[in-house]
Amino acid sequence: MTAVDIQTAKIHADGLFRRKRLFAFGVPAVILVYFAYIFFAFDVPGLVQRVNVDNARTLASDIWSHKVHVTRDNRNGEIAYAVEGERKGEYPEGARPAWVSGTDVVKVDLGGDTTVRFLSDNRTQVNIPGFGLVEAQAEGRKVTTNLPADLPDWINASDRRVAITTPEGRITLTGSKTEVFNYFAGWELFWFTLDSPYHGVGIGQILFGAQIDPGRGNINGAVADFWHNKMWRHKDIAWAIGETILMAFLGTMGAAIIALPLAFLAAKRFTPVLLLRAATRRLFDFVRGVDALIWTVILARAFGPGPLTGALAILITDTGTFGKTFSEALENVDDKQIEGVTSTGAKPLQRYRFGVIPQVVPVLLAQVLYFLESNTRSATIIGAITGGGIGLMLTQAIQTQKDWEEVAYYIILIIVMVMLMDWLSGWLRGKLIGGKDG
Amino acid sequence: MTTQDTASVPSIGNIRESYIAQVGRRRLYSGLALLIFVVLMVSGFNVADDRNAGGFWEGLHQIGDYPSEVFAEAWEKRADLPVLIAKFFPALVETINIASVATIIGAIGGLILSLLGTRGLAKWPSLIPLFRRFSDILRAIPEIVIALVMIFVLGGGPVPAMIAIALHTAGALAKMFSEVAENADLKPVEGLASTGATWTQRMLLGVLPQVAPNYVSYTLLRFEINIRASAILGFVGAGGIGYELRNAMAWGPGRFDEAAAIFVLLFGTIVFFDQVSSRYRNRLTEGQAQ
Numbered sequence: 001m002t003a004v005d006i007q008t009a010k011i012h013a014d015g016l017f018r019r020k021r022l023f024a025f026g027v028p029a030v031i032l033v034y035f036a037y038i039f040f041a042f043d044v045p046g047l048v049q050r051v052n053v054d055n056a057r058t059l060a061s062d063i064w065s066h067k068v069h070v071t072r073d074n075r076n077g078e079i080a081y082a083v084e085g086e087r088k089g090e091y092p093e094g095a096r097p098a099w100v101s102g103t104d105v106v107k108v109d110l111g112g113d114t115t116v117r118f119l120s121d122n123r124t125q126v127n128i129p130g131f132g133l134v135e136a137q138a139e140g141r142k143v144t145t146n147l148p149a150d151l152p153d154w155i156n157a158s159d160r161r162v163a164i165t166t167p168e169g170r171i172t173l174t175g176s177k178t179e180v181f182n183y184f185a186g187w188e189l190f191w192f193t194l195d196s197p198y199h200g201v202g203i204g205q206i207l208f209g210a211q212i213d214p215g216r217g218n219i220n221g222a223v224a225d226f227w228h229n230k231m232w233r234h235k236d237i238a239w240a241i242g243e244t245i246l247m248a249f250l251g252t253m254g255a256a257i258i259a260l261p262l263a264f265l266a267a268k269r270f271t272p273v274l275l276l277r278a279a280t281r282r283l284f285d286f287v288r289g290v291d292a293l294i295w296t297v298i299l300a301r302a303f304g305p306g307p308l309t310g311a312l313a314i315l316i317t318d319t320g321t322f323g324k325t326f327s328e329a330l331e332n333v334d335d336k337q338i339e340g341v342t343s344t345g346a347k348p349l350q351r352y353r354f355g356v357i358p359q360v361v362p363v364l365l366a367q368v369l370y371f372l373e374s375n376t377r378s379a380t381i382i383g384a385i386t387g388g389g390i391g392l393m394l395t396q397a398i399q400t401q402k403d404w405e406e407v408a409y410y411i412i413l414i415i416v417m418v419m420l421m422d423w424l425s426g427w428l429r430g431k432l433i434g435g436k437d438g
Numbered sequence: 439m440t441t442q443d444t445a446s447v448p449s450i451g452n453i454r455e456s457y458i459a460q461v462g463r464r465r466l467y468s469g470l471a472l473l474i475f476v477v478l479m480v481s482g483f484n485v486a487d488d489r490n491a492g493g494f495w496e497g498l499h500q501i502g503d504y505p506s507e508v509f510a511e512a513w514e515k516r517a518d519l520p521v522l523i524a525k526f527f528p529a530l531v532e533t534i535n536i537a538s539v540a541t542i543i544g545a546i547g548g549l550i551l552s553l554l555g556t557r558g559l560a561k562w563p564s565l566i567p568l569f570r571r572f573s574d575i576l577r578a579i580p581e582i583v584i585a586l587v588m589i590f591v592l593g594g595g596p597v598p599a600m601i602a603i604a605l606h607t608a609g610a611l612a613k614m615f616s617e618v619a620e621n622a623d624l625k626p627v628e629g630l631a632s633t634g635a636t637w638t639q640r641m642l643l644g645v646l647p648q649v650a651p652n653y654v655s656y657t658l659l660r661f662e663i664n665i666r667a668s669a670i671l672g673f674v675g676a677g678g679i680g681y682e683l684r685n686a687m688a689w690g691p692g693r694f695d696e697a698a699a700i701f702v703l704l705f706g707t708i709v710f711f712d713q714v715s716s717r718y719r720n721r722l723t724e725g726q727a728q
Contacts, residue, residue, distance in 0.1 A: 031542060038539050041532075042596045056591045243489060246482050253479060289709040293670045293680065294701060297687060301504035303497035306490030308483075377580040384582055385673055388489070391582065395674065398586045411583050418578040 055401075062404035066188040067169075068097055070108050070180040074122045074138045079106055083188050084403070085179075088230040091194050099182065108180050110168035116180050124178050126164060126171055136162060141175035187405050189231045196225040232406070237393065241417055243307040244389035247379035248421070251314025252372045256364070259319045263326035264352075270330065280323070288320030292378060296386050305387030313382055314375050322367065329363045330356070362433045369425040376421040380414055390414055507691065512698030522699035526682055530703050532596055533678035536671075537664040540600045544607025544664075545657045548573075551608060552615035553641050558624055561637045570616075576609025585671050599676035603664050611660060618652045619645060651722045658715040665711055669704055679704055 039045075069085035072078070081096045083089030091097070099109045108116040117125040122138040131152075136145040143162050147155065156163040162173040170181040192199040197213045198206060198221065206212070206222045213221045227235050264270045266280040287295075296313040303309045338355035346354065383391030394410045397403050487494045512519065554560050555569035581602040588598030626644040635643070646653075672680020679700060686696040 034542075035539070038535060041535060042600070044597065047592060047595065047597055050593045052591055052593065059587070059591065239489075243486070246486055250479070250482050250486060253475075285709065285712075289705050289712065290701075291666050291669065291704065291708055293666070293673060293683075294704065297683070298504050299501070302492070302500040303494065304491030306486070306492075308486040308490035308494055311486055377578075380580045381582045381667075381670055385670070387491075391580075394583065395586060398590060401590065407587070411579070414580065414583060415575060415578045418580070419574065422574075422578070 059404050061183075062402075063408040064405075065183050065185050066405060067181040067183045068188075070097075070100060070116075070182070072106075072118050072122075072124075072178045074175065074177055077120075077122070079118065083194070083231075086231070088193060089189055095194070097182075108182070110166070110180070110182050112168045114166050114168040116171055118178065122178075124171075124173060128164070128166055134164065136173050136178075138173065138175050138178065143173050143175060145173075187232075187409070189229070191229070192222075192225050193229055193231050196229075198222045198225055232409070237390070237410070237413065240383075240388075240390040240393050241413060244379045244383055244391065245376060245417070245421070247307050247310040247314060247383065247389060248372060248375040250311035251318060251379070252368060252375050254311070254315040255318035255322050255371075256368045258315070259322035259326055260364070262319070262323050263330055266323060266327035267330035269333070281327075284320040284323040284327075286320070287316050288324070290317075292317040292382060293385070296382050300386050307383075307388040309386045310379055310382040310388050313386070314378060318371060318375070321371075322364075325367055326360070326364055329360045333359045365432055366429055369429045373418070373422045373425045376418050380418075390417070508694040508698050508701070511691070511694035515695040518695055519699055519702075522696055523703060526679065526696075526700055526703055529672075529677075529679045529682045530707060533668045533672060533680065534665065534707065536596050536599050536603065536668040536676075536678055537661060540603035540607055540668070541657060541661045541664050543600075543604040544660070545611055545653070547604065547608030548611030548615050549653070551576075551612035552619055553645070555612065556616045556619040559619060559622070559627070559641065559645060569612075573609045573612035576605050577613060578609070579606060581606050581667050581671060582674060585676050586674065589675055594675050594677060596677040599668055599671040599678070602671065602676075603667055606667075607660055607664060611656060614656045615649070615653060618649045618656075622648045655719045655722045658719050662708075662712055662715050665708060 066084060069080075069082050071080045071082070071085070073080070081091040081100070099111070101107050101109070102117075104120070106118040108118070110116065113127070113129040115127045117127075119125060124136045124138075126134040126136070128134065134145060134147060136143055142159050144159070145157065145162055147157050147162070151157060154165045160174065162171075164171040169183055172179045172181075189199070198218075201209075201212060206218050209218070212218055215221070216224075262280055262284075266277055266284065268277065271277045271280075292313050295316050296309065299309045299312050299316075303312070333356055337359060338351055341351050341355035379389060380391040380394075383389035384395045385391075390410060390413065394407065394414070397406045397410060483494075551569055551573045554562070555566050555573060557563070557566060560566050560569075581599075584602035584605055585598050588601055592598050622645050626648070627640050630640045630644045668678060669680045669683075672678035672682075673684050675681065683697065683700045683704070686693050686700055689696070
């Protein structure tokens with residue numbers, strides 16, 4: 001009898017073990033097979049060939065450094081100096097960087113004994129230590145040089161265009177212009193552009209030194225020039241971040257205000273009519289299912305691009321989410337408190353106010369505050385689609401594909417913004433509900 | 439008896455007075471808070487309305503225009519709808535694939551980050567703050583940021599979206615996972631340690647079986663979110679159904695039937711996965727209660 005018992009128990013245990021073993025090996029195996037399928041479905045081998053290493057390199061170096069362009073127009077011999085080669089970063093008339101010298105023969109010192117000399121008749125001399133002196137002459141649309149036939153891989157030369165990349169900087173020669181890029185660490189002109197009198201002036205001097213601009217006070221002028229910095233657009237960015245937070249705030253709070261009364265309609269306890277309840281629930285499911293993306297697309301058609309569209313898209317989607325969770329919270333209220341309030345002769349509205357609301361408020365607030373933080377992130381993404389806030393500025397900066405230092409700046413700002421909102425929502429939750437489930 | 443009465447009468451009065459004062463103060467504070475909130479909402483709405491290309495009140499009655507145009511055109515060409523749905527189905531599969539691969543990779547990353555960042559379980563306790571901050575940063579970066587940078591380097595397609603969603607998922611799940619892991623019973627871990635088990639073995643055999651139901655539940659919830667995210671990223675150029683939607687929209691009238699087909703597919707998918715995942719999540723949490 002006992003022998004048989006043990007036998008069946010053993011068979012049962014064996015079966016259990018076999019199933020567990022199958023599961024333990026089966027799940028990773030299925031995932032592995034799935035990854036193998038994805039590897040080919042996403043064309044990863046092709047991607048490896050398509051990876052743009054140059055793009056990655058510009059991205060990596062541009063994030064922490066900037067370049068100053070020295071450009072000679074070979075038609076009229078004029079030499080221009082500009083940070084990142086942009087109009088906004090041009091040196092004012094008559095000014096030039098300290099590493100450029102000479103009047104008839106302009107000499108650009110790239111550092112490390114690498115020098116470029118702009119000679120008359122559109123001739124250019126490039127001195128590269130360890131390689132020698134490269135001489136080039138621009139004539140019409142052609143460039144003639146003294147370069148040998150076999151070139152190192154950092155020189156790229158044809159009869160139309162010569163590009164030399166040295167560790168100190170880059171030199172590009174074409175018939176129409178000769179360009180020298182000198183690289184420096186850091187984000188240039190972050191505080192003031194070159195046309196501001198405060199450029200290159202220390203903070204101590206601005207605060208306590210003599211008046212720099214006769215027209216205005218030092219601090220006023222410095223703040224105004226910083227705020228209206230054309231290169232970094234601090235004012236626009238502050239507005240954009242404000243817009244993004246505004247979208248999240250309006251969307252989340254508006255959704256909560258609309259969802260709360262509707263949630264009563266969806267809760268079994270408060271709405272005995274099945275049809276009404278089911279209709280409200282389907283409405284919640286519908287607005288949630290349509291998703292913020294489609295709402296954004298539809299609303300952008302009616303309201304045009306801007307923060308309001310983004311806020312409404314968040315509002316509509318989150319009404320569904322809040323409605324669902326709020327009605328679940330309402331289902332779970334304790335009857336005893338409502339009975340207690342009823343026993344004092346309270347009318348229905350008073351029963352809700354004093355019997356139900358105090359019970360659900362902590363749950364609802366926690367939910368709303370959590371969404372406030374998460375919607376700041378959504379607002380960044382929706383902004384990129386609908387055209388508002390920091391998301392739009394970021395996509396624009398990325399699409400121009402050259403101001404990567406600005407992209408890095410925006411990314412840092414976005415991360416700081418989201419973390420601040422996270423902290424704020426946590427702090428508010430602690431203040432309003434108490435630390436118990438904070 | 440009389441002395442007691444005279445003593446208790448003023449004290450009741452005191453209590454009532456201080457109670458009324460307290461209630462009054464509370465009402466004042468909540469009233470003020472409410473006022474600030476209303477002012478913020480109204481002024482915020484006005485600012486948003488000002489900075490929007492079209493105004494709220496002018497746009498309100500146009501809300502139905504676009505959907506009804508799309509619907510009308512789709513209804514006219516309703517015979518083509520199944521064909522279009524079949525045409526866009528591969529793009530939908532790509533969107534789902536992006537979401538699921540990103541969820542799996544993100545869950546594995548989140549698991550490792552959470553175990554390394556939980557007190558009592560971490561392999562290197564002194565590095566806990568490092569791993570926590572790292573997952574905070576991963577969580578704070580919106581997917582679109584990584585996706586756009588990755589598109590620049592890798593070119594368009596599903597991989598940039600996958601990487602972006604996976605990184606964000608890893609950060610988000612690391613936080614939720616480590617909240618669960620903090621409450622895990624350490625006795626099995628100690629038992630395993632006494633047999634000379636390595637850190638990996640202790641985690642796999644001692645911690646994971648305890649937390650698995652919660653972890654799977656959170657991962658499923660994340661999968662729902664990621665399907666939406668993957669559709670949105672497609673819209674900015676990362677492939678899948680979102681990309682097709684943008685193309686169909688760019689064509690404007692005449693191709694609204696395509697937009698309608700994509701709307702239907704996307705809506706159906708989101709609802710389907712929401713239902714499936716919430717059913718499984720319910721089962722997982724119920725199993726835990728028993």
